[in-house]
Amino acid sequence: MIEAVKSALVANLEKIVGSEFVSTNPADLYIYSYDLTPAEPNWPDVVVLPQSIEELQAIISLANKEKVPVTPYIAGGNVGGLTIPLKGGITLDLKRMNRIIEVSETDMYALVEPGVTFGQIKAYLDKHHPTLMYTYAFSPPSTGVMANAIVQGLDNLSFRYGAASHWVSGLEVLLATGELVRIGSGAASKSWQAIVPFPELDGLFLGWQGTTGVITKMAVSLWPKPKxxxxxxxxxxxxxxxxxxxxxxxxxxxxxxxxxxxxxxxxxxxxxxxxxxxxxxxxxxxxxxxxxxxxxxxxxxxxxxxxxxxxxxxxxxxxxxxxxxxxxxxxxxxxxxxxxxxxxxxxxxxxxxxxxxxxxxxxxxxxxxxxxxxxxxxxxxxxxxxxxxxxxxxxxxxxxxxxxxxxxxxxxxxxxxxxxxxxxxxxxxxxxxxYKTPVWAVRKLEERVGPDWLKLHRRVKEMLDPNNIFNPGRWGMPRE
Amino acid sequence: MALEDYRSDMEMCCRCSICKFVPLEKLKEIQHSYVCPSIARYNFHTYAGGGRMGMGIAMLEKELEYDGKLLEVVYNCQMCGACDISCKYAMDMEVLEPINEIRIKCVEDGHTVPALDGVINSLRKQGTMVPGAKARRGEWAKGLDVKDITRQKAKVIYHAGCRVCYDEDMWRVAKATVTLLHKAGIDVGIAGENESCCGGRAYQMGYKEELLNQAKQNMELIKKSGAEILVTGCADCYCAFKVLYDKFGLKDDLEVLHTTEYLARLIKEGKLKPTKKVETKVTYHDPCHLGRLGEPYIHWEGKPVPGHIRIFGPPKEFRRGTYGIYEPPRDVLKSVPGLELVEMDRIKEYAWCCGAGGGVKETNPEFARWTARERIDEAESTGAEAIVTACPGCERNFKDTIKENGSSLKVYDVVELLEKAT
The missing domain is CATH 3.40.462.10 (FAD-linked oxidases, C-terminal domain)
Structure with missing residues (x-):
């Protein structure tokens, strides 16, 4: 990124979240440049840590206006290079958005923000809703609940209920335009208990590796805990x-x-x-x-x-x-x-x-x-x-x-x-x-899928992310 | 050992982030899920143990250059070891050692921070980590009729430590300790004006040479005195004498005990009998250097077996914090009639740091207070009237924070409560 553009971007980001939560410090950026797989490293230009929806909206609007890539990031235990910013730009570290907003004991769901981990939701349920449980992923408890569901992860209740994305009963998503959309029963009611008889728009965001929008809230099903x-x-x-x-x-x-x-x-x-x-x-x-x-x-x-x-x-x-x-x-x-x-x-x-x-x-x-x-x-x-x-x-x-x-x-x-x-x-x-498809495997998959699937896929990506700012270079990438 | 020697430990980090949190099985409350103050306060991944591992590799690879920003990350860490212990819940790798080596490398390469330079200059010139200290080192013992081990023989030497000697408010803890030891009939002496800093905090700050110098000087004095047991009420001093001196082959056969260990032993032996009621509800704060970092050093010499993944020959035993000093202070408190002990969510190996360690109180007092505030809030949530600790560093930081931010919570040292009951 050109230095002048970067300076202006950083100044604007600092206005949005405060300078404490923006970094261009190489010591801070380095760790966001790689993961434990052999995926090729690449540095972000800036890391930003929003806490509220308003801050997030302002960041995304700015990035969209300036056509700056945005790579969402949560706990850091990433694989497949999914959060390595292939095109640099902003790494959006969402760990500060870590509230468990609601747990419905009767409807058995939890509404969480992106930063909530498996460890945290378990501790919360054990204490406040001891008859309910979520699940655990095949990964450490510091894994993000939302990240696991977005990448269609497998969990310890998957024999019974399928992949984690199947347990999502509602989403709130921030689009590239800055619009905030609710999906599932939460779109039309106060409750988030289910995907309702609407068109199932959750498919526009689940499995997309953060390339179509930033999920800001997710409702996930909870289950009765057997003794x-x-x-x-x-x-x-x-x-x-x-x-x-x-x-x-x-x-x-x-x-x-x-x-x-x-x-x-x-x-x-x-x-x-x-x-x-x-x-x-x-x-x-x-x-x-x-x-x-x-x-x-x-x-x-x-x-x-x-x-x-x-x-x-x-x-x-x-x-x-x-x-x-x-x-x-x-x-x-x-x-x-x-x-x-x-x-x-x-x-x-x-x-x-x-x-x-x-x-x-x-x-x-x-x-x-x-x-x-x-x-x-x-x-x-x-x-x-x-x-x-x-x-x-x-x-x-x-x-x-x-x-x-x-x-x-x-x-x-x-x-x-x-x-x-x-x-x-x-x-x-x-x-x-x-699954959790690294770029090289995405490219292989793209060779196998039907050409019309590919066209549709890219059309959806273009519609939702016209400036290709969200985690660019992965799913839905225009052929170079 | 140098940073390079920990390359494979640092490379082993899989970035699972467990270093940030209390292990799931030990986690009691979501709001107390973080175990590392640095990541909890600064949020950027680099501030976590795992981030520091990546930073260490990048420094070795010269991908990161020294600048103020790098030093900001390096020194905004209390060196409390919580990341190390949480990581070792699952992993067999060193975390705190390479973090310490990063600091040593910074010092060796001449990249230090002014606030710590001041402290170290004071150590070099005056033998204390308290710059501008006015009181004379042994003044706290005035009127106590305690032996001077530079002139008289005593079986036990009581090392008060810089934080007690130069903080009049802390003198009562040292006085209470000597009074209790006398009551128990213990032949105890002090070095008085000749006592010198243990060097432990200097090591945490990256000044390894200063630790070694202090260790040699102290051990010479102790050997000369003929004392067999060293007792200290400071967790940093305890860790230095017991763990660091041993690590560098300077401890010899000196028995090192924390005051709470020694007092618990004396109570058990019937030499101290707490009979007076102290009706209060307290919670105990485990000092990092007495708890998880206070467990004995394990000497090991070996290397990875070629062709294998991180398997050592001979097998390496890791220090996981299990054998730190957790029960003696609790046993002392439980021996006090009328006293009710309630526990916080983060205790023992997974205790939250008081915030003062690693030079943070000197370089970034706001961060030190923020960390203490978190602990005070946790203590308040137990319904306790007081937070009790066993280290003057923790006590001072809690008191300073309460003075600034307010709280009805009282702060005590374990010894004070025992003295009231005896």
């Missing part, structure tokens, strides 16, 4: 067996959460609970006696009897439908329904780098995709590290291969990048779609 919980695990000796077990459990419709992990990844995580480390390098291959895949079903009940009956029903279903399949278990373990196991983070980000090709796709292609994805890991001599979460009672699945790596090892970084490129081609071929 009893347990985890039931099955260890399959091969992936065919794992698929059969998953299908058996899916059809019971019983669990709250149904996940599966490669055995090696599971072993690493179990050790991590004791603050012990097991390296995934050089590649760890399972012995013949060891299982291939660990499936865990989180089960809850209002009473001990209900819980017991549910556990028995799941066991029974697996017994019935998986006759002749070699497996270990089932074992019951304490449930992890309370929070993301932070200990796993010590393993997953141990070398400072973490990469994965994350995707959603059909259960019908799950087995073939996972087999081929794991074989690719073998090809690159990388420990099998598949992680899958069954979504929305088995209507689709989240699938990824977790790839922790040492940022300082260039050979390994290259190997990881090459593996990811091949895995991306694989999943696309199999009908799986990458």
């Amino acid at each position: 009893h919980s347990t985890a039931l695990s099955f260890m399959a000796m091969d992936l065919d067996g794992a698929y059969a077990i998953l299908q058996a459990v899916i059809r019971t419709r019983i669990p709250d959460d149904l996940i599966g992990t490669s055995f090696a990844l599971n072993k690493v995580s179990q050790l991590a609970y004791e603050h012990k480390k097991m390296s995934m390098y050089p590649a760890v291959y399972r012995t013949q006696e060891e299982p291939e895949f660990v499936i865990t079903a989180e089960i809850t009940g209002n009473t001990e009897n209900e819980l017991k009956a549910k556990v028995e029903a799941v066991k029974e279903a697996v017994r019935e439908k998986c006759k002749g399949i070699k497996m270990m278990g089932p074992d019951t373990m304490p449930s992890t329904t309370a929070a993301f196991p932070m200990q796993a983070l010590g393993v997953l980000s141990s070398g400072g780098g973490l990469m994965w090709v994350g995707s959603y796709g059909p259960m019908s292609a799950w087995l073939e995709t996972i087999k081929k994805g794991c074989e690719l890991q073998d090809k690159y001599d990388i420990t099998r590290s598949c992680y899958t979460r069954i979504m929305n009672e088995g209507h689709f699945a989240g699938l990824r291969w977790m790839l922790p790596y040492d940022k300082e090892d260039p050979e390994l970084v290259k190997r990881i990048n090459d593996l990811c490129a091949e895995q991306l081609d694989l999943i696309l071929e199999m009908g799986y779609m990458p």
Whole structure:
């Protein structure tokens, strides 16, 4: 950005939020220029921290008038380079907008601002609404509730309710023009309990990675908190067996959460609970006696009897439908329904780098995709590290291969990048779609979608963001 | 060790932001979810532990140049270690050590801030971190009939610390300590005019050489005296003598106890019997350098195993704040008849800092007061009549803040309440 333009911009931003909340200090900007993935770094020109809607409106109006890029940012735990300002400009750090505005005990929703984290909403509900819960993401509790929903994240209730964007019952969005729009029941009433029989405009903002507007409020569904919980695990000796077990459990419709992990990844995580480390390098291959895949079903009940009956029903279903399949278990373990196991983070980000090709796709292609994805890991001599979460009672699945790596090892970084490129081609071929899509994967997707989809997509982006100020260079970017 | 030696720790940061908050499992109230005053006050991510890790890397890579803005970030941190302990709830990496090394690097490269230069000059010239101190160091002990360990032998040496010696209001804490030790029949002495600064706060500010000089000087005096136990009521001094001197191989076999540890022991042994009622409801503030940063230093020499991701040979044991001094001050308070102890939301390893540490009270008193105000509000929300602490630095900052901003909350040292009851 030209220095004179930048000075004028900064002066105006300081007028809006006060100089304390605007920075061009390189020491402040640097940290906003990268994330833990290999995404190419890029510096913002200025970081600004608004607290009110009025301030935010003034910032966006200014940016739109001056055609300055704006990249929204919340907690900092970003992946896929989603908040790296590809075109510089303003990084809009929304952490000061962190109010839980309303919790409706009866209608079971919470209305939150962008800065509210999973940890904060849990603490708030535990204290003030102990019979309700939200969920937790597959990430630390410092993750933003809103960010997780915008990127269609998977959570610990996703088997029951689907991706986090499905739980959004209303939005308030700031458009590039400075207009503030409410979507959902909140558009026409005081209550935010549901998406109502209007055109579902939330789709103009969810999944767009902040490229169409700034979401300033979000209503999310809350759920009754059961008193009893347990985890039931099955260890399959091969992936065919794992698929059969998953299908058996899916059809019971019983669990709250149904996940599966490669055995090696599971072993690493179990050790991590004791603050012990097991390296995934050089590649760890399972012995013949060891299982291939660990499936865990989180089960809850209002009473001990209900819980017991549910556990028995799941066991029974697996017994019935998986006759002749070699497996270990089932074992019951304490449930992890309370929070993301932070200990796993010590393993997953141990070398400072973490990469994965994350995707959603059909259960019908799950087995073939996972087999081929794991074989690719073998090809690159990388420990099998598949992680899958069954979504929305088995209507689709989240699938990824977790790839922790040492940022300082260039050979390994290259190997990881090459593996990811091949895995991306694989999943696309199999009908799986990458989520939290980094730019390079967006471009690949754009090659696959129909040309009319692309035209529509770009038309929507242009209509909502004519000056292309919102997180430019990602979804809806005009072809250069 | 130098900043470069912590490169892999800094690179390990995955920017999860847990360094900003009380770990979820320990979080009791949304309004008390932040554990790091610096990020809570300044908001820009750089001010968090994770941000400082990124900054450290950028400094090594010379992507950031020294300027006033960089130093603003570096020195607006109380070095309270909350980020380090929250991070280590999950991770095996050092956070506070590299943050301290960033400061040491700034000092070594000649990039300091005037307010701290003044304090350090005072240390170099007068052996105290209190510039312009008028009172004589040992004056607080006048009329106490306490041994002078430079002339008389004593088993226990009581180190009062700069903040007590040069703050008349704090003299009562030192006097009460010696009185209680005498009551318990302890053979205690002081160095009086010959006492010198522990050097701990200088180290927090980045002046490593000054710490080492003070440590050598102090240990020489203590060795000469023949004292076996050093007792101090200052959390910074406690951390310096117990942890930092040990870290740099200068502690020898000196037993270092905080007054609350020693008094709790004496109560348990029946040598002190609190019998008088002190009817009040109090909450206890864990000083950072007594609590999470007060746990023993763990010596380790090893290196990453080649080809692995951050696995060490031999395995490295991390200091996670677990073995800090949390129960002794609480035990002393609980021994006081009529006293009711209520807890705040952020306690022990995850206590919110008083705001005075890391040179912040000297460089940015407004930030020091802001941080204290947060703690005072938290204390008030418990319904307590007083906030009790075990460090003169915390006590002074709370008192200054209350004087300026108002509160009906009283501020005590644990020792004062025990003395009232004994």
